[in-house]
Amino acid sequence: MLDQLFGSKTRVLLLRLFLNNPDKYYFIRELARNLNLHLNSVRRELENLEKIGILNSFDHLETQAPITEEEIKDNKKYYRLNSQFVFIEELRSLFIKSHVLMEQVLIDKIDKIGEVDFLLLSGVFVGRSDALVDLLLVGNVNKQKLIKLINGWEKELGRSLNYSIMPKPEFLYRRSIADRFIFDLLENKKFILINRLKK
Structure with a gap:
């Protein structure tokens, strides 16, 4: 149902992951690998979610996270949930209620x-x-x-x-x-x- 509502399975999987792990940083290749998704579709959805304001992006200096070869290829860009997003609680509630359905x-x-x-x-x-x-x-x-x-x-x-x-x-x-x-x-x-x- 959420796939139909949001128009993208990739978007739903990413939103669910970030909502369930609000303090964690992820880089693009890590997300594509863990969720078994195409790299380009993940990159596109991350950019969309950042433009909306649901996600924030950081480089490795801001996150103080260790750098790997894989991350260097990804330009060391990390994403994390923007806990100050105006509709964050409504999004959480929607995903929780989807479990009930x-x-x-x-x-x-x-x-x-x-x-x-x-x-x-x-x-x-x-x-x-x-x-x-x-x-x-x-x-x-x-x-x-x-x-x-x-x-x-x-x-x-x-x-x-x-x-x-x-x-x-x-x-x-x-x-x-x-x-x-x-x-x-x-x-x-x-x-x-x-x-x-x-x-």
Whole structure:
């Protein structure tokens, strides 16, 4: 949906990456490689986003970042999110809400990899940077298939995800004793996509 709204898959991937990593500097070749995109399309979109004011560009002297041969070829130009952009919070909100619209697709995929009793999204999915994990899954699933799914999400988000898989008995016990890890996830901002546990 966001691809259609913004008119470019490259633009969406770049925006998502920068919004999820607001303090990080990226150079063009690094972005093209990490997101598996064509260099020219990345360069074009970065220039557009900078003109709009969503991104700022810097040379290596301003970032005080180490120089590599690859960066020299890229003229040492780095990009970072402009946290002062007037619509930055609205953009963040839009991308977070786009995750919600994908919930059913996510549930369908998760259900195909095993028996899932409980699925909670936190962290990057709700804009919570201090969360212990981004995803908590309770149940019995094929771990290799889950890792494959998560790798796909990581590529789409442009960042790694922290996740925890827990057997149902362990989760129920830890919830009953108000375990700090479980309590933190349940009492703070989250999306609960699947809850098949008995109350």
